Amino acid sequence: MLAIGIDVSKSKSAAAILNQDGSVHTEPFEFHHDKPEMDTLIKFIKNQNQSVTILMENTGHYHYPVLKAFQAADLPVCLINPYQMKKYGDMELRKAKTDKKDALRIAHYALEKGYSLVPYTPMDQKYEDLRFLARQYDQRMGTLKANKTFLINLLDETMPGITKVLSLTTRDPETSLSVQFIKRFKSFDRIRKMGRTRFLESYDKLSRKSRNRCAGSCGLIIYEMALNSITTRGENEYTLAAQDQCVDLVSESQKAADSIIQKMKTLAETLPEYEVLRAMAGVGDRLGPLILAEIGDIRRFHSGKALNAYAGNDAPPYQSGMFESHNRHISKRGNAALRKYCFEVMQALKLARPQDDPVYLFLVKKEQEGKPYNVAKMAGVNKFLRIYYARAMEVL
Secondary structure (H helix, E strand, O other), X not given: OEEEEEEEOOXXXXXXEEOOOOOEEEEEEEEEOOHHXXXXXXXXXXXXXXXXXXXXXXOOOOOHHHHHHHHHOOOOEEEEOHHHHHHHHOOOOOOOOOHHHHHHHHHHHHHHOHHHOOOOOOOOHHHHHXXXXXXXXXXXXXXXXXXXXXXXXXXXXXXXXXXXXXXXXXXXXOOOHHHXXXXXXXXXHHHHHHOHHHHHHHHHHHHHHOOOOOHHHHHHHHHHHHHXXXXXXXXXXXXXXXXXXXXXXXXXXXXXXXXXXXXXXXXXXXXXXXXXXHHOOOOOOOHHHXXXXXXXXXXXXXXXXXHHHHOOOOOOOOEEOOEEOOOOOOOOOOOHHHHHHHHHHHXXXXXXXXXXXXXXXXXXXXXXXXXXXHHHHXXXXXXXXXXXXXXXXXXX
């Protein structure tokens, strides 16, 4: 048997091949992620006429070309968490760091732990597409948050304090009062020039188009703020032009994120377990597809505990001699995005207060026991994932 370790980087990788006894079969070498060099490597591996264990780290998207080429050639490939390899390398006294040495280290791990490695099997294409769209959604939301920050910074100079009265909500930018208000009135200096009567009439027309039920009562408050505020760049044409651009960028970023969520929802509805997830209290049209994208195929977990471990929401036991800890923190060695979305479900439950929902009742029970805010919420996440696992497995 041959153990092949591959250290992946962008556009090229380093590989090392070991014999079953640990001796070097082939000195570490580098190859590029193009078809000629990948074909040469695959041909070389197959010409050895031995069973092989190929191991490489799961490094974002850089390993996909190598993985795809090996799978197309019917060569089994195993993936390992980079953190596991880091801890494995910590056992060495002299820590040298080169791509070729890393490839040797990975090959040694494949040789020692080959009995526990499981060949990679791609998830159903729908789960892969959901995960891809979820990553795109995260990027769009990051862009949206950055643009909102830039806009708020400009508003501090043109309309100081306006976000305390009109929260900067960007859901449905076409009807968002805050977005339309900024585009219409520009700055407090212009509101002062309009005068009270003209401003209130114009504001009243604008507020009727929005879905904000309390918008009508804010007009007079905003006018008083305009009279009493000191603006620093309220009449600067360059500042106002930049502010208009920021408003447009915020709106476009929100529309892009909403479009991705809609595509995720359409795709998720074709999966049988989505109905189970969507029926659970606190899960809406946004959180449902996102949670499903992060979990993927529920059948790859052997229990609800395994699902919680994948989310990093488990508390590993700690016992030594006569000591046994009974106050452990969650590991956080898992999918941070899944923990975040499930935490948002707990927040939704606190707002909706469904009295017949077991997760909400469990959450209230933990709070009544005196558990801290985050501890109670993560305990609720634990129960939420276990219940979802049990219900989803019934329909699959």
